[in-house]
Amino acid sequence: MFVLEMANNHWGRVDRGLKIINAYSQVVRFNNVRAAIKLQFRDVDTFIHRDWRDNQDIRYIKKTRDTEMSKADYRTLVEAIRRGGCIPAATPFDEASVDLCVELGVEFIKIASSDINDWFLIEKIASTRKPVSFSTGGSSLKDIDDIVTFFDRRGIPLAINHCVSVYPSEDSELELNQIDFLRDRYPGHVVGLSTHEYHDWHSSMLIAYAKGARTFERHIDIEADGIPVSPYCTLPAQADEWFKAYHKVREMSGGSGRERRAVPQKEIEYLDALVRGVYAREDLPAGHVLREEDVYLAIPLQKGQISCREFMIGEVLREPVAAHAAIGINAIDSPYAETNAMRSLIEARGVDPLPTTAGPSTPPPAKPAKLETPSSNGSPKATSEA
Template identity: 45%
Template sequence: MSPFNFNGLFVLDLANNHQGDLEHATNIIRAMGEVAGENGVRAALKFQFRHLDTFIHPDHTAGSSNKHVDRFLSTRMTNQQFARLADEVRNSGMITMATPFDEESVDLASDLDIDILKVASCSATDWPLMERIAEANKPVIFSTGGLTMKQIDALVSFFDHRRVRCAIMHCVSIYPTPKEHLHLNQITALKRRYPDKVIGFSTHEEPDETSPAHIAIGLGAGMLERHVGIETDTIKLNKYSSTPAQVDRWMKAAIEARQICGSLERVPPQPEETEALRSLMRGVYLRRPIAKGQLITRDDVYFAIPLNEGQLTSGQWVEGIVSTADLDKDQALTTTEAARPKPDDTQALTSAIHGMKAMLNEAQISLPPTFETEFSHHFGVRKFQEVGATLITFVNREYCKKLILQLPGQRHPAHYHKAKEETFVVLHGKLELVVEGRHYTLYPGDMQLVQQGVWHEFWTDTGVIFEEISSKHGLCDSFYEDKSINSMDADSRKTRVNQWGRYQLLPAKTNRRMAA
């Protein structure tokens, strides 16, 4: 069975707003199902389960000083009534969910085949209850109201250790929550701390407020939760519960925010965006007449708008262009009238470095100020983006520690080592590795041993960063299946520099904007 997908989920908490009335609860469920259906969202209707006969101490069943007791008792519903309401949730096209506050209620959720269990903030350190919830073998969402990060860490580890798929709701347990106490940046903090978890926002602000939903989605919240109910002539909602109309506006605000935020992947520009930018770009124009075959220098040109079709942009200007036709003063220099110099080999490396630095930033991997870098380009520097790898060496004594980086689409040819044994540990991205004919797909945290004399090759579709931990690395200890590589001297198939080689990779006439 595939794991439950928490992303995009709207949680509608019925709580005690059913007032202990089956008909009223049914009306709420049907109204919320209609709102969810009209907005085309995945919604879970959440019950709160308490086995009141044991949940409340017998001395407090009457005249209790605890403000919750009278409400819990006055809105009591039977298990049979909850069973009918769970069926109503399913008939309304929603997912069933429940917050159990005691062990007996976990059993009730299991008996009713409730889809998701919720851990309330007040129960997050109730370890006997957590044990029973973990045993139920259901996806779990837990709220973090009033918890320290240490307590959240403990709960994440608790569920991970028991292989319970869980998601986390940022929550502030003040009802309603003033804006200055929403602390929505905690969504970002939780996403950074638990990158493998879906982080949501359980809202307790006043129900007409929709801006927190916009902001929460913008910060990366994958789920939203809100208390819901219906008002009648005799039933009034509390200050943090929403009517169907308010839920509708809230859902629409979240949907709009998702549209505004868009994809995390860099999207190609729209045609109108490209046209708008081109209308402001400068083109290359001739400052004086130029004869065919003449070298065009920087003093011979100027940059101005408008940019004509086929004209070189100012960003495409490089030294060394030769005219292929007679050109007049103020004439636009086009691509057909300009023989541009072939790019220097090092530009392929410096361009790749820009991408690798970005990968390290994305993976949040910091490098020390001192290291050695080796660019392996087995079929030439210009094919480095296809066949190549970048090896960053930190230590090479009796043991060796390296980072190996590959950009999307790069591969490293099949080879073996006579002296060196190595272990690969993936840190970021996905690595495709073949060892003695066996294909492995490695993800962050995966590890693979490669012993001496063992044939291996690797590549990546996504881009990858992995550690190589090995015995001491020596020159001329790589033997390739492709004999043409073995016949090359090391300096012709490798470029070695200190750090990123900012100046070592720059020939005298190379355009310095390409510097690493």
């Protein structure tokens, strides 16, 4: 799932928020991906101490007041997200905002990196029983272990996002190997990537998906109203590139990584064309017990001919075989001939036989030397076993 976070609370403007939702809903539908659009909920009356609400010197307080929204505003945006075919989600920064998540029916709750050990808020979020995701950011390993254990014990679904809380992040700061670490340490949990890099929207998707990430989060914005876009934010055209990279890496990765892939017929046919068939070195009568020196291996493999894969010393010929002729599956007492499915595969693979069998322009390979193994008294003895 893709999580599209509306950066800076879309500057507290409902009209701008609706423009962002409309733009990204179209890109999501066009690329046929599953996406949530995530809002940030803050109840200013409880989030900021009353004596500090008008402070303009502390950046976080000023931005929170500048982007303040009413409950009705949030409801308008949540309804627009649903109409656009996306999943409404939210990051609540206080207990009153958790109640708003329940009231508006958001599908899941995100815990901000800064709140990973705010246990008052976490307890309140857990009480909703809604699925939860969180980003690791700069948290300690103990903090991450604690929050995973907390939600596991309560049976609440939890997704874990690797995240570097640097805005924006350079490629050299992404630390994508942390996805491997999180998957190994927390098996059974969905692991994702919450990222703020700004050089391309392609490479990290390929790497993260191949490493097993299955949720992907970025901040989103649009160029409108004369408002500058932060460099860590994604624009609609960049989201389109991001989604297309996801489809490409899924195509290249194929099916499950936990079981053997289904090999396509064209690949089987290609490999069959490289396999050597078994040919008679000289005229062989019916009833002859085949030895290693009676045959040689060469390409092409013909339809119905046994190959180096099936030939076993000691098989008996059911019919005579001329020198340099292919030894067919029906000409020997092979167990492969007794199994209809196996015989059918052998009869269907390889090239069609020539209309007539002519002698080769070059002599067959020299007879193989006997393999020698030590006898019980230490002197060599001959064997024809391959």
